[in-house]
Amino acid sequence: MEIKKKENYTVYFDIVLKDKDIKEAEAEVYKKNKKHFQVPGFRKGHVPRQMIENIYGKDVFLEDAINEILPEEYEKAVKELELEVVDQPKIDIEEEKKDGEDLVVNISVDVKPDVKLSDYKNLEIEDPTMEVTDDVINEEIEQQREMNARIVNVSDRPAKEGDIANIDYKGSVDGEYFAGGEDKAYDLELGSGAFIPGFEEQVIGHKEGEEFTIDVDFPQDYRDEKLKGKKAQFEIKLNGISYKELPEIDDEFVKDISDFDTLDEYKEDIRRIKEEEFENNAKMEKQRRIIEKLGEGAEADIPPAMIENQISSVLQNYEQNLKAQGISLNDYIKMTGSTMNKLRDSIRPGAEETVKNDLALEALVKAEKIEISDKEVEDEVNAVVEEYFKDDKEHMEKMREYMLGQNKEAIREDLAKRKAVDFLLDNAKLVAPSEDKKKEEKEKAELAKEEIEKIIEDKEDREDK
CATH class of the missing domain: 3.10.50.40 (Chitinase A; domain 3)
Incomplete structure (x- = not known):
């Protein structure tokens, strides 16, 4: 088995279906389908195969026989050729099947593209670290005042x-x-x-x-x-x-809304919580920015199917989030005066970026020869199941077995990408963000918040009606 040629992200190869295997498959197809044939002089389901072939042609069962055996042969070929396919294959049979001869099936399929990385050891990103100021603490207290008004x-x-x-x-x-x-x-x-x-x-x-x-x-x-x-x-x-x-901000107010006795104690607790929150947010934002930077410097000819699959994945998550708010995706599209095609087009730029970034990370894993041991996978699985199923030991064991069986390689790949991101950050240069960038990030956060609030508000309006 070998690849005949490769053009960009499309590979071409042949699968040879043995004459013996095809004949056996035709016999099985006949057994499965003979009940559907009715010929005068024979009871339904008892028409001899030769009689059916005389009436409908000798190849009457050939197409179904090929469909029976080709999928398994295709999977074998993909595994043997070590292909990472991203779309359904295109199948072509150039010549008619001749009795006693094998059948050659031409296959073309899109695979993950080759990725060319730029210098990734000195990437520069803006530092997203934020300070917990008095204004941040006072804003939290004001929110509590509003809630207790x-x-x-x-x-x-x-x-x-x-x-x-x-x-x-x-x-x-x-x-x-x-x-x-x-x-x-x-x-x-x-x-x-x-x-x-x-x-x-x-x-x-x-x-x-x-x-x-x-x-x-x-x-x-x-x-x-x-x-x-x-x-x-x-x-x-x-x-x-x-x-x-609004209530006065004093020790009495603090006692009413918290377990603290004084305003100073309450402020210190807010500071502690916010510092932890900001630290986690900054970590995630640094990861996002360094991945984005890696993707910007990468070159890849991405198959359209990978983009479409990512758009569909985003839409599926979007639909689930809306459903949790009591809104269907179709209702949301109507509310916003959009269409499914417009919505997919609006998602497309982000989907293209996501796919490219993911491909770049995979390329980095290969370039740096990052490997994940079985123990690391097992430790990750144990940490996950113990966090989410600690009160249900039986379910915990079943989930552990499932993850180490069905999802083991996917978890290994995810851990490798995480190590790749850590590698990038260890070698990155953090610079102070510009004032324009700070303003832009704040505006984006406010717009996202307004969109969520509007969705919730529309849902509540419909429920009231």
């Missing part, structure tokens, strides 16, 4: 910015009510920017019990294609007004 109802004055207005609303465009534009008893924090521009400002100044109409313009970049740039009217009923009364 007292809601005070108001009836003797109009609504103002910062108030929570409980409203019924119903929206229309060109005199017609639109889907998703109606809700009852919705708590809207005035000035939060949760609704489209101009909406909250027009609620300010009205009193409890008032009914009124406001005019707004949907933004040109609004997520619903049907409402982009449209003028709309909303019928509003202001059911009630309230505001949050």
Whole structure:
């Protein structure tokens, strides 16, 4: 068995199916399928094979016979040639099968590409380490104040910015009510920017019990294609007004929300937790950045199938996360005014980067001859099962056996890549991040947070309705 040729990431080879094996497979196919043939003069399922071949042709069972034996022969060939295939093979049979002769099957299949690495021993990345400042601690305390705020109802004055207005609303465009534009008893924090521009400002100044109409313009970049740039009217009923009364930050507040007696003790505990959190985040971010840097310097002609598979994997994870929020992927696509093709296209750049980075790491493992012993694999498995199944010894043993059986090589590969990342970081140069970079990272984090909050908010809105 040998590779006939290789073009970029596609390899070509032949598989020879022995005449004897084909004949045996045809006999088995006949036994399995003879019940489907009916010929006058014979009971159904008892038509002789020769009679069937005389009527339908001598090769009537040939294709099914090839399909019976080819998959196993293909797997043998892939193993013998040590191929890392990434797509389904293309199969071609140039010549008809002649009686008494073997059959040559032409195979072409895409495999993992060769990767050319740049100088990876002196990579430079920005240091993501963050300091736990007093502002960080105070922000955590403010969040606790918000969570423990007292809601005070108001009836003797109009609504103002910062108030929570409980409203019924119903929206229309060109005199017609639109889907998703109606809700009852919705708590809207005035000035939060949760609704489209101009909406909250027009609620300010009205009193409890008032009914009124406001005019707004949907933004040109609004997520619903049907409402982009449209003028709309909303019928509003202001059911009630309230505001949050935040507790004082003192020792009494600390006693109410924690196991500590003083504010200073509470702040020290926050600092300890945040330092550990920031350290873990910085470690993961350094790993991400060094992998990204390695991938940027690598050259590889990546098979399209690898990109498509990664996109599908991302979509699957995305769908599971949405499902946990009570949202289907199709509903999310409709909510955002997108399509499946647009969503796949939006994922594509990140998928391409992920695949390239992973290929670069695999190439580094080979270049540095990084090896993982059986003991290291076993230690990793033991650590995982003991963490997740420590209270269920029977399940722990079953999972250990499964991981060391079915997943052993996958775990070995993952550990090798982790060692490769450690190698890169040991040889990397950390530089201080620029102010623009800090601003960019902060904006990305805030956008991601807003997206998650919006998904949760939309889910809660639908549940209320």
